[in-house]
Amino acid sequence: MQKITISRDELICHKKYFYENVVDNLNQMKEKYKKGATTSRKQWKFLSLCLYYKKQLAIGKPYQLRKIQKIIGKNYADIFEKDEKFKEEVEKAFGYDNFSSADIGCNLLEYAKKKSKVCRNGRYDDKKILKELYTELEKCNVELADEIQTKIKNLNGDINKKVLVNIIGETLVVHIVDKDILIDKLAEWNPYIMQFHRKIRTCPYCNRQYITPMYSRTGRARADLDHFYPKSKYPYFSMSIYNLIPSCKSCNSSLKGMKEFSFEDRTPYEISIDDSAEFKFFPHSKIQFCKKEEDKDIDKYKEIFNIEELYEFHRSYAKDLLRKRLKYPTKRIKELAKMGFFSEQELYKFIIGKISTKEKILEEPLNKFKRDLVREIFGEEILKMVEE
Numbered sequence: 135m136q137k138i139t140i141s142r143d144e145l146i147c148h149k150k151y152f153y154e155n156v157v158d159n160l161n162q163m164k165e166k167y168k169k170g171a172t173t174s175r176k177q178w179k180f181l182s183l184c185l186y187y188k189k190q191l192a193i194g195k196p197y198q199l200r201k202i203q204k205i206i207g208k209n210y211a212d213i214f215e216k217d218e219k220f221k222e223e224v225e226k227a228f229g230y231d232n233f234s235s236a237d238i239g240c241n242l243l244e245y246a247k248k249k250s251k252v253c254r255n256g257r258y259d260d261k262k263i264l265k266e267l268y269t270e271l272e273k274c275n276v277e278l279a280d281e282i283q284t285k286i287k288n289l290n291g292d293i294n295k296k297v298l299v300n301i302i303g304e305t306l307v308v309h310i311v312d313k314d315i316l317i318d319k320l321a322e323w324n325p326y327i328m329q330f331h332r333k334i335r336t337c338p339y340c341n342r343q344y345i346t347p348m349y350s351r352t353g354r355a356r357a358d359l360d361h362f363y364p365k366s367k368y369p370y371f372s373m374s375i376y377n378l379i380p381s382c383k384s385c386n387s388s389l390k391g392m393k394e395f396s397f398e399d400r401t402p403y404e405i406s407i408d409d410s411a412e413f414k415f416f417p418h419s420k421i422q423f424c425k426k427e428e429d430k431d432i433d434k435y436k437e438i439f440n441i442e443e444l445y446e447f448h449r450s451y452a453k454d455l456l457r458k459r460l461k462y463p464t465k466r467i468k469e470l471a472k473m474g475f476f477s478e479q480e481l482y483k484f485i486i487g488k489i490s491t492k493e494k495i496l497e498e499p500l501n502k503f504k505r506d507l508v509r510e511i512f513g514e515e516i517l518k519m520v521e522e
């Protein structure tokens with residue numbers, strides 16, 4: 135498990151989204167429970183507590199979430215136990231499902247609606263919204279606005295919301311990956327934009343799968359957002375940005391699934407387990423992920439994500455590396471270097487291949503595994519020579 139970070143921009147966007155959506159919902163819900171019977175008093179107090187800690191629930195660091203959990207555990211431990219309906223309402227108020235199903239085309243439309251402020255008899259004027267959208271798009275990307283405009287012109291008829299969303303969605307997606315300014319300016323905060331910002335290329339739990347987001351005409355894909363503390367049990371942390379770990383599908387659903395981390399376990403926003411454990415290869419036994427120092431988090435992580443079993447699939451890399459070392463011992467490399475065509479460093483790079491630096495582990499799959507094995511088989515000094 136590799137440590138990941140959140141940028142200041144992300145925190146600002148997420149807090150804004152949380153305040154504009156979740157806080158409004160919670161306020162409405164609190165109002166409802168205030169008017170209710172005396173039995174809802176505790177629920178009303180619970181909602182007040184959530185609102186009091188709104189900033190921490192939105193962007194609080196893991197230690198702040200733990201503090202809130204302590205208070206809730208002490209005073210409201212059974213708040214959801216007897217009342218499934220209340221739990222469902224809280225889940226809905228935090229609105230993770232809405233957040234995670236966001237569509238960038240729809241987001242743009244909402245943005246244009248807000249900007250255009252044109253609303254007659256409770257209905258928005260699609261053409262005026264569209265005009266507003268052109269203006270905004272033109273500010274960012276003329277080519278894109280033209281493309282949408284041409285499509286609209288060819289429609290010859292009614293423009294309804296569905297058509298509009300399709301056109302915007304279809305046209306936009308072709309350009310969105312490299313148009314950071316467009317994303318920042320127009321689309322509302324959602325998991326795609328979060329991941330375009332984050333720029334993590336592989337899963338921080340396993341470092342085996344790519345999780346790069348893609349939003350295109352023909353399809354879309356993004357990393358799962360794993361709730362480190364499960365949303366089914368702690369719905370009030372379902373929208374906490376430090377509880378959302380971008381991860382691959384197999385780590386989030388298949389491996390972690392119903393297994394849980396506890397509030398004592400540290401999250402990938404706090405530690406790199408990779409720093410205190412390393413992969414080891416033994417020719418006659420399985421790949422092992424061994425502790426370099428005593429750290430209780432390692433066992434839990436290994437167990438939840440089946441790390442050793444999964445890395446056993448990459449055993450051939452280790453065997454191949456060992457074979458290369460036996461064929462090219464230090465003495466042989468020195469002899470070859472003396473011939474004057476290549477330096478020792480170049481020769482090692484040819485033989486071992488590209489090895490990333492520690493800082494770039496999440497850029498490519500298996501980087502941590504490769505670094506550990508090169509260190510084990512060739513030694514630290516040669517690892518330093520080949521890393522980039």
Ligand SMILES: [Zn+2]
Nearest residue numbers: 337340382385
């Ligand atoms: Zn993974």
